[in-house]
Amino acid sequence: MLPTNAYAAQSAITPLAPFTFNRREPGEHDVQIEILYCGVCHSDIHQVRNEWGGSAFPMVPGHEIVGRVTSVGNKVTKFKAGDLAGIGCFVDSCRECENCKQSLEQYCDSGMIGTYNSKERKTGAPTYGGYSTQIVVDENYTLKISDKLPLAGVAPLLCAGITTYSPLKYAGVGKGHKVAVSGLGGLGHMAVKFAVAFGAEVTMLSSSLSKAEDAKKLGAHHFALTSDESTMNGLKNKFDFILNTISAEHDYGTYLNLLRTNGTMIVVGVPPTPSIVPAISLIMKRKSIIGSLIGGIKETQEMLDYCAEHGIVSEVEVIAVDKINEAYERMIKGDVRYRFVIDINSLRK
Numbered sequence: 001m002l003p004t005n006a007y008a009a010q011s012a013i014t015p016l017a018p019f020t021f022n023r024r025e026p027g028e029h030d031v032q033i034e035i036l037y038c039g040v041c042h043s044d045i046h047q048v049r050n051e052w053g054g055s056a057f058p059m060v061p062g063h064e065i066v067g068r069v070t071s072v073g074n075k076v077t078k079f080k081a082g083d084l085a086g087i088g089c090f091v092d093s094c095r096e097c098e099n100c101k102q103s104l105e106q107y108c109d110s111g112m113i114g115t116y117n118s119k120e121r122k123t124g125a126p127t128y129g130g131y132s133t134q135i136v137v138d139e140n141y142t143l144k145i146s147d148k149l150p151l152a153g154v155a156p157l158l159c160a161g162i163t164t165y166s167p168l169k170y171a172g173v174g175k176g177h178k179v180a181v182s183g184l185g186g187l188g189h190m191a192v193k194f195a196v197a198f199g200a201e202v203t204m205l206s207s208s209l210s211k212a213e214d215a216k217k218l219g220a221h222h223f224a225l226t227s228d229e230s231t232m233n234g235l236k237n238k239f240d241f242i243l244n245t246i247s248a249e250h251d252y253g254t255y256l257n258l259l260r261t262n263g264t265m266i267v268v269g270v271p272p273t274p275s276i277v278p279a280i281s282l283i284m285k286r287k288s289i290i291g292s293l294i295g296g297i298k299e300t301q302e303m304l305d306y307c308a309e310h311g312i313v314s315e316v317e318v319i320a321v322d323k324i325n326e327a328y329e330r331m332i333k334g335d336v337r338y339r340f341v342i343d344i345n346s347l348r349k
């Protein structure tokens with residue numbers, strides 16, 4: 001067994017605190033990774049606080065993991081000790097269903113095995129995430145990481161990156177499209193970068209006026225303050241797509257009104273409470289709402305390679321692990337520019 005230092009939540013109402021546990025020894029298909037950086041996703045907060053239900057404790061969150069391979073099992077072919085490697089939101093899936101066969105493992109019919117807050121497929125042991133010093137994962141669920149990009153900025157690509165890249169690709173977003181992104185946080189800022197890179201005209205819809213300058217720096221062509229009624233009225237019937245990353249309860253109708261005929265709102269944000277969808281805001285101009293969950297292994301690798309080629313990384317604030325509870329509070333207030341990333345060396349001291 002591999003003794004591992006971590007930060008864990010012991011319940012939905014207690015702060016995260018130091019925790020130790022054992023990782024499994026690498027099996028023949030496994031890669032053992034010394035974790036260097038782990039991004040902090042709003043899904044970590046939702047799950048630590050049991051806002052979606054079904055949380056299991058102790059919980060070691062973290063699914064935006066980059067690190068260095070320290071050893072590999074004897075049947076591993078894609079990685080060797082010393083390589084950079086990444087782990088995203090899941091570490092296994094059934095491998096046999098139609099979705100798994102198409103590398104849509106996130107939609108596995110038996111349910112993907114989450115990097116944390118889940119149970120290992122073979123042993124039923126709890127999975128623990130990246131707020132920890134090392135992880136052991138099957139090579140088929142491990143991503144290759146380029147050494148061209150700053151590693152702390154790469155970590156958030158493993159969730160915030162793929163979650164926004166995948167639906168923009170699926171929707172065929174590109175030149176000639178008007179795209180709005182709602183919610184300028186971890187996901188939102190990556191959505192702006194990708195939509196701009198794909199050639200769309202991008203508008204940032206934000207509840208924070210203080211983020212206007214940043215939105216432009218990230219590449220957005222326009223910024224709209226969602227509390228400003230006249231601005232919002234002026235944006236009616238404007239967009240082909242809205243990528244909705246908002247993490248808290250909000251009115252879908254307000255955003256649907258901004259779509260033009262046949263427009264689509266892509267929902268990736270997962271507020272803990274259901275949103276009301278007024279039928280009238282869908283039928284009047286044949287609008288749709290679709291959802292999207294992260295991305296499969298193949299597409300995640302494609303996204304990482306695209307980022308390495310185009311120099312795309314996340315804007316990060318690197319923190320020591322003992323600042324994690326403060327970071328959660330700041331994220332809930334929308335005060336993150338634009339992703340907290342834990343320097344996992346702070347767990348080794």
Ligand code: NAP
Pocket residue numbers: 040041042043044046159160163182183184185186187188205206207208211245246247248249250267268269270271292293294331332334335336338
């Ligand atoms: P984040 O960094 O905290 O950003 C969320 C943003 O939402 C905030 O920066 C804020 O942007 C906006 N917001 C927050 N509260 C709001 C409110 N009451 N009204 C309007 N806007 C509000 O979160 P994240 O890590 O990007 O995650 C966003 C959501 O996506 C979470 O629910 C997360 O669980 C979910 N998620 C889904 C997937 C998936 O696969 N579908 C993957 C990862 C995460 P402004 O200040 O600009 O308004």
Ligand code: ZN
Pocket residue numbers: 041042043044063089159160
């Ligand atoms: Zn996430």
Ligand code: ZN
Pocket residue numbers: 093094095096097098099100101105107108109110111
């Ligand atoms: Zn499957």
